[in-house]
Amino acid sequence: MSTSPPSPRKRRGSGRVTLSEVARHAGVGAITVSRFFNQPEQVSGELRERIQAAVTELGYVPNRVAGGLASARGRVVGMVIPNISGPIFAPTIQSFSDSLARHGYQLLLASSYFSEEQEESAVRAFLGWSPAALVVTSHFHSAGTEKLLAEADIPVVEISDYRPERAPTQVGFLHYEVGVSAARYLLDKGYRSIAFVQNSAAGDFSALERRDGYAATVQAAGLEPWVFVPSADKAPFEAGKQAMEALMNRNPRPDAIIFANDNLAAGGLLAGQRAGLRIPEDCAVVGFGDYPFAEMLLPSLTTIKPPSREIGEVAAMRLLETFGALPVEGEPMRLNLLDCQVIARESA
Amino acid sequence: MSTSPPSPRKRRGSGRVTLSEVARHAGVGAITVSRFFNQPEQVSGELRERIQAAVTELGYVPNRVAGGLASARGRVVGMVIPNISGPIFAPTIQSFSDSLARHGYQLLLASSYFSEEQEESAVRAFLGWSPAALVVTSHFHSAGTEKLLAEADIPVVEISDYRPERAPTQVGFLHYEVGVSAARYLLDKGYRSIAFVQNSAAGDFSALERRDGYAATVQAAGLEPWVFVPSADKAPFEAGKQAMEALMNRNPRPDAIIFANDNLAAGGLLAGQRAGLRIPEDCAVVGFGDYPFAEMLLPSLTTIKPPSREIGEVAAMRLLETFGALPVEGEPMRLNLLDCQVIARESA
DNA sequence: TTGTAAGCGTTATCAC
DNA sequence: GTGATAACGCTTACAA
Numbered sequence: 001m002s003t004s005p006p007s008p009r010k011r012r013g014s015g016r017v018t019l020s021e022v023a024r025h026a027g028v029g030a031i032t033v034s035r036f037f038n039q040p041e042q043v044s045g046e047l048r049e050r051i052q053a054a055v056t057e058l059g060y061v062p063n064r065v066a067g068g069l070a071s072a073r074g075r076v077v078g079m080v081i082p083n084i085s086g087p088i089f090a091p092t093i094q095s096f097s098d099s100l101a102r103h104g105y106q107l108l109l110a111s112s113y114f115s116e117e118q119e120e121s122a123v124r125a126f127l128g129w130s131p132a133a134l135v136v137t138s139h140f141h142s143a144g145t146e147k148l149l150a151e152a153d154i155p156v157v158e159i160s161d162y163r164p165e166r167a168p169t170q171v172g173f174l175h176y177e178v179g180v181s182a183a184r185y186l187l188d189k190g191y192r193s194i195a196f197v198q199n200s201a202a203g204d205f206s207a208l209e210r211r212d213g214y215a216a217t218v219q220a221a222g223l224e225p226w227v228f229v230p231s232a233d234k235a236p237f238e239a240g241k242q243a244m245e246a247l248m249n250r251n252p253r254p255d256a257i258i259f260a261n262d263n264l265a266a267g268g269l270l271a272g273q274r275a276g277l278r279i280p281e282d283c284a285v286v287g288f289g290d291y292p293f294a295e296m297l298l299p300s301l302t303t304i305k306p307p308s309r310e311i312g313e314v315a316a317m318r319l320l321e322t323f324g325a326l327p328v329e330g331e332p333m334r335l336n337l338l339d340c341q342v343i344a345r346e347s348a
Numbered sequence: 349m350s351t352s353p354p355s356p357r358k359r360r361g362s363g364r365v366t367l368s369e370v371a372r373h374a375g376v377g378a379i380t381v382s383r384f385f386n387q388p389e390q391v392s393g394e395l396r397e398r399i400q401a402a403v404t405e406l407g408y409v410p411n412r413v414a415g416g417l418a419s420a421r422g423r424v425v426g427m428v429i430p431n432i433s434g435p436i437f438a439p440t441i442q443s444f445s446d447s448l449a450r451h452g453y454q455l456l457l458a459s460s461y462f463s464e465e466q467e468e469s470a471v472r473a474f475l476g477w478s479p480a481a482l483v484v485t486s487h488f489h490s491a492g493t494e495k496l497l498a499e500a501d502i503p504v505v506e507i508s509d510y511r512p513e514r515a516p517t518q519v520g521f522l523h524y525e526v527g528v529s530a531a532r533y534l535l536d537k538g539y540r541s542i543a544f545v546q547n548s549a550a551g552d553f554s555a556l557e558r559r560d561g562y563a564a565t566v567q568a569a570g571l572e573p574w575v576f577v578p579s580a581d582k583a584p585f586e587a588g589k590q591a592m593e594a595l596m597n598r599n600p601r602p603d604a605i606i607f608a609n610d611n612l613a614a615g616g617l618l619a620g621q622r623a624g625l626r627i628p629e630d631c632a633v634v635g636f637g638d639y640p641f642a643e644m645l646l647p648s649l650t651t652i653k654p655p656s657r658e659i660g661e662v663a664a665m666r667l668l669e670t671f672g673a674l675p676v677e678g679e680p681m682r683l684n685l686l687d688c689q690v691i692a693r694e695s696a
Numbered sequence: 697t698t699g700t701a702a703g704c705g706t707t708a709t710c711a712c
Numbered sequence: 713g714t715g716a717t718a719a720c721g722c723t724t725a726c727a728a
Contacts, residue, residue, distance in 0.1 A: 031708095032713085061476055069721065366720095
């Protein structure tokens with residue numbers, strides 16, 4: 001009476017309500033409760049009600065870890081992105097996460113800072129969670145990452161870049177076309193002396209493709225490409241200022257400038273303004289990214305808007321299709337080329 | 349000879365290399381390989397080498413799902429945040445994720461859009477993954493969420509808000525003090541007629557606390573608080589314009605305006621500029637948030653910078669301490685009050 | 697320091 | 713449509 005019996009539990013245990021407890025409570029087998037969650041249509045109406053009641057009463061939360069172990073595939077998707085807080089990728093993450101969550105999948109997130117090594121380490125860590133799929137950025141990975149991805153035998157999506165010749169599902173746009181669009185927009189407006197300001201940050205290969213698109217378009221119009229390269233050590237905003245100051249002192253000077261991104265363009269805009277330049281009359285300015293501040297500048301910034309949000313949505317959609325959570329119309333779509341949009345404002 | 353033996357595997361299997369295979373390869377027991385990863389100091393040097401060789405050769409990736417099930421606690425941390433892509437939270441997520449990753453923990457992320465319902469659903473989903481800890485935003489949760497958190501029996505951190513009276517670990521700052529700082533900054537500069545422009549978005553309770561801090565400070569200086577409330581339907585940028593236009597038509601008009609956030613302030617700045625107002629001579633402007641564009645405006649925007657990045661770092665640090673991954677100096681720290689910083693630029 | 701045995705909570709398999 | 717049973721790959725408990 002006084003001696004409390006030794007705890008019968010031989011080991012640990014999360015202390016949480018389990019599937020079996022729900023089953024006992026509802027007077028059914030454990031597997032039926034499992035089906036109730038995963039293939040409800042295979043459970044009769046009567047049992048469904050009893051199970052639902054037990055679930056609610058006990059406050060049961062399915063253990064995804066156990067489920068993942070048993071089925072060798074969990075309801076998580078890993079995403080490795082260069083950085084989380086940048087204006088380009090943040091909307092992608094947001095929409096991707098939301099789309100997944102709507103269908104019961106969770107997002108595992110890590111950033112690579114454009115380092116192949118960090119990317120590989122993130123991919124390796126994610127694989128330990130038996131993810132249902134993996135999302136990586138761009139097509140440039142270390143050999144180790146490629147090997148891990150190939151051996152993982154799960155759907156892989158590459159976003160924010162577009163290389164039709166590569167095997168994984170692709171969701172993205174063509175940076176080259178961004179350069180083409182920007183140049184064409186200015187040519188159509190009658191500008192004839194169009195310069196391009198490169199990104200000061202090394203390793204931004206996408207920006208180089210935009211430059212190439214610009215150069216080809218200008219050349220096709222019988223004009224000379226004119227590329228300005230800022231000092232490598234400058235922050236984008238400062239680099240933009242430097243570029244604008246330098247270009248305005250040339251003779252002749254350009255009548256329009258395409259900046260590799262909106263940060264550079266903002267610096268250019270400000271430098272021009274401080275120098276008493278009228279924009280766009282004296283010199284038009286076009287950026288890339290449609291960062292949130294683009295409409296807040298004076299003059300507001302004409303820029304090219306990448307389909308950031310759309311990329312996340314489409315990537316999620318393709319994956320959910322392969323999971324069977326979303327119906328597939330016709331053939332599964334491996335290549336998803338999305339459009340960028342010229343946002344015409346005051347600066348050009 | 350011609351009949352291939354039936355697959356001996358009775359069931360599925362991820363096909364991946366397992367701990368036991370590594371153990372067999374290294375000629376040790378499985379548990380020793382487990383220790384090699386979790387308490388390497390308990391494994392002799394010789395075995396360590398053999399195990400390391402086997403791990404490398406086989407390309408073993410630990411199965412976190414199995415580990416999580418066995419230990420009832422996984423190396424993931426769930427974070428629920430109002431939105432991923434906003435300028436305030438993005439740096440927090442970034443630094444939190446990075447800090448965790450450095451110690452082998454992964455981030456599960458979901459957004460709530462300020463909806464208690466969505467928050468609860470995210471917390472419930474995360475609990476299914478046996479997270480090592482959970483991070484939620486602010487102190488305002490549904491009863492269901494509170495119950496889930498209480499019963500989960502894992503460390504919980506509330507960020508971006510600071511309510512010393514609440515039980516969970518807190519990491520954040522005081523919005524009230526932001527209002528105080530802004531008002532004091534302007535008072536010190538000699539401004540005497542200081543208005544405050546509220547956020548147009550309903551439900552931004554933090555902004556109201558900033559307003560209260562402003563009001564109390566101005567009042568303590570013997571001046572009259574002056575609060576402008578923009579139309580509720582306007583986007584922040586437009587609401588800022590509206591506020592500036594309205595206030596400049598008053599007689600007398602304010603000589604300084606504190607905006608509830610930088611988006612509003614940017615709108616105000618632009619409206620003032622278009623109206624030919626000299627800023628800060630005719631009217632000073634202060635914002636909140638130090639959004640990336642603040643330094644790109646003309647005049648550049650004086651604002652208060654919240655410790656977004658620091659919040660993520662400190663939250664991660666506190667959790668890693670409780671996990672034992674980080675040494676604790678003295679008492680575990682439950683309350684972490686961080687400072688905001690006045691970023692003095694041209695507009696005030 | 698190392699190993700053996702058991703079990704974590706779920707789902708795949710197969711039988712009814 | 714429903715259930716019994718055996719994995720899934722790892723870690724805790726305990727023993728040597």
